[in-house]
Amino acid sequence: MTTSQVALAASNAKLIPVDENLLITEAQKGDVESFNRLVTAHQAQVYNVAYRIMGDGASAADVTQDVFISVYKNIRSFRGGSFKHWLLRSTTNQCYDALRYAKRRPATSLEGLGAEDDEGDGDYDAFVAGDDENPHAFAERAELRHAIVLAMNDLPADQRIAFVLSDVQGMTYEEVAEITSANLGTVKSRLSRARARLRERLLEQRELLPGQYRQTSMGA
Amino acid sequence: MNEQANETLNEQISAYVDGALSGRELASFEELLAANPELVEKIEITRLLRQTARALPAARLPRSFTLPPNTKPTLSFWQRLFGDAAQAQKIMRFGSAIATALFVFFAGMGLLNASAPPARVALVEATPTSTSPAPMVMSAMEAPAAKVIPIPRDAPLLGGGGPDIGGLGGGPPGNLGEQIPDVVPTNPPLPTAIPSPTATPTATPTPVVSVPVPHTASLSWAWVAGAFASLVAAVVLGVLGWRRQR
Numbered sequence: 001m002t003t004s005q006v007a008l009a010a011s012n013a014k015l016i017p018v019d020e021n022l023l024i025t026e027a028q029k030g031d032v033e034s035f036n037r038l039v040t041a042h043q044a045q046v047y048n049v050a051y052r053i054m055g056d057g058a059s060a061a062d063v064t065q066d067v068f069i070s071v072y073k074n075i076r077s078f079r080g081g082s083f084k085h086w087l088l089r090s091t092t093n094q095c096y097d098a099l100r101y102a103k104r105r106p107a108t109s110l111e112g113l114g115a116e117d118d119e120g121d122g123d124y125d126a127f128v129a130g131d132d133e134n135p136h137a138f139a140e141r142a143e144l145r146h147a148i149v150l151a152m153n154d155l156p157a158d159q160r161i162a163f164v165l166s167d168v169q170g171m172t173y174e175e176v177a178e179i180t181s182a183n184l185g186t187v188k189s190r191l192s193r194a195r196a197r198l199r200e201r202l203l204e205q206r207e208l209l210p211g212q213y214r215q216t217s218m219g220a
Numbered sequence: 221m222n223e224q225a226n227e228t229l230n231e232q233i234s235a236y237v238d239g240a241l242s243g244r245e246l247a248s249f250e251e252l253l254a255a256n257p258e259l260v261e262k263i264e265i266t267r268l269l270r271q272t273a274r275a276l277p278a279a280r281l282p283r284s285f286t287l288p289p290n291t292k293p294t295l296s297f298w299q300r301l302f303g304d305a306a307q308a309q310k311i312m313r314f315g316s317a318i319a320t321a322l323f324v325f326f327a328g329m330g331l332l333n334a335s336a337p338p339a340r341v342a343l344v345e346a347t348p349t350s351t352s353p354a355p356m357v358m359s360a361m362e363a364p365a366a367k368v369i370p371i372p373r374d375a376p377l378l379g380g381g382g383p384d385i386g387g388l389g390g391g392p393p394g395n396l397g398e399q400i401p402d403v404v405p406t407n408p409p410l411p412t413a414i415p416s417p418t419a420t421p422t423a424t425p426t427p428v429v430s431v432p433v434p435h436t437a438s439l440s441w442a443w444v445a446g447a448f449a450s451l452v453a454a455v456v457l458g459v460l461g462w463r464r465q466r
């Protein structure tokens with residue numbers, strides 16, 4: 001038994017957090033259990049990124065499964081650095097492929113027919129109005145969110161990915177550039193175009209905007 | 221506003237909202253903002269967009285994406301060949317060192333072979349009657365003694381012999397061209413031509429030129445091929461070992 005295997009066994013017994021590099025090393029040797037611990041640690045983020053890029057739960061689940069299978073097959077080619085970024089790069093690549101495939105062979109998901117919008121698979125706690133929020137404001141916020149999500153699905157793939165990583169996931173320009181294998185200028189350009197498009201869509205539906213923006217629009 | 225200017229403005233709005241404009245750019249953009257109140261609305265909407273996107277709820281996982289425990293690992297070619305990655309790296313390093321030593325051996329033997337003194341000379345036979353003589357290169361051991369040209373019995377002899385026995389060699393120079401115009405070479409003789417020692421006095425002397433053979437001719441292709449192959453092996457194994465180390 002190697003040192004890393006001993007450390008893993010000890011961590012399993014005591015349920016202490018394990019160094020990610022150790023898990024990666026073991027996974028590179030073909031240890032499925034170590035790999036599954038990496039999956040457990042990252043699957044929520046991978047699924048969420050795929051979900052926001054693909055726009056529906058079924059496609060996001062397919063992409064997520066494909067990502068982890070692909071990563072398991074290619075984990076030996078991981079040369080260090082941020083494992084999360086490496087995973088997300090694989091996720092965005094799989095999303096590109098899936099979007100391209102969907103464009104060639106358009107089909108309607110049966111799962112998607114039941115759900116009226118993206119929030120069908122979401123965390124419902126986020127939709128409960130807070131104590132300081134009246135039902136009207138809560139409804140406005142939900143409508144605005146729904147409009148943004150619909151507008152996001154109409155963005156070109158590269159702009160959508162930049163927007164999801166930057167504005168939904170809250171990553172920096174540099175992180176987005178690393179994940180998408182693009183330079184900083186390209187990332188800024190894609191992001192500004194995505195924001196401009198979404199902004200135009202919102203300005204076309206001013207009734208969805210909060211009160212102060214509607215007043216501004218009337219004044220203008 | 222043209223498309224390029226519009227794009228630049230959108231990038232500035234995006235950077236401003238992210239706080240990514242530097243001092244001079246920021247001052248310039250704020251001047252633009254003061255002069256264009258409609259830009260303020262665009263910035264406010266962009267901020268709202270960013271906040272709302274950031275607050276989108278996390279999607280609930282439909283299932284776990286862990287792999288079944290009996291999933292077979294896909295081993296790389298090197299892992300199938302050598303097993304453990306560290307062991308593969310050691311083997312590659314060792315192989316690279318061996319290949320480097322072989323390269324030194326082959327290259328050294330090749331150079332030694334090439335620097336040995338040439339044991340051969342080339343003889344160039346100048347054909348007197350030919351208008352465009354083709355030199356023939358061969359080793360001294362392989363070269364025939366001389367090319368004997370048959371001469372008719374009643375033809376005057378060249379070389380040696382005085383005029384009283386019909387030889388032309390010792391006669392006055394003026395008679396030479398008149399009596400045997402076709403036998404005398406039309407090409408000027410080569411400066412280093414030497415007559416073959418085994419030629420008979422009655423035969424037309426065939427000039428032979430000795431030329432040193434270039435050293436490359438003695439290089440053995442086996443050494444070169446061995447050196448090249450071992451150099452390639454050393455480089456390939458070294459690079460593979462280095463990549464594994466990274």
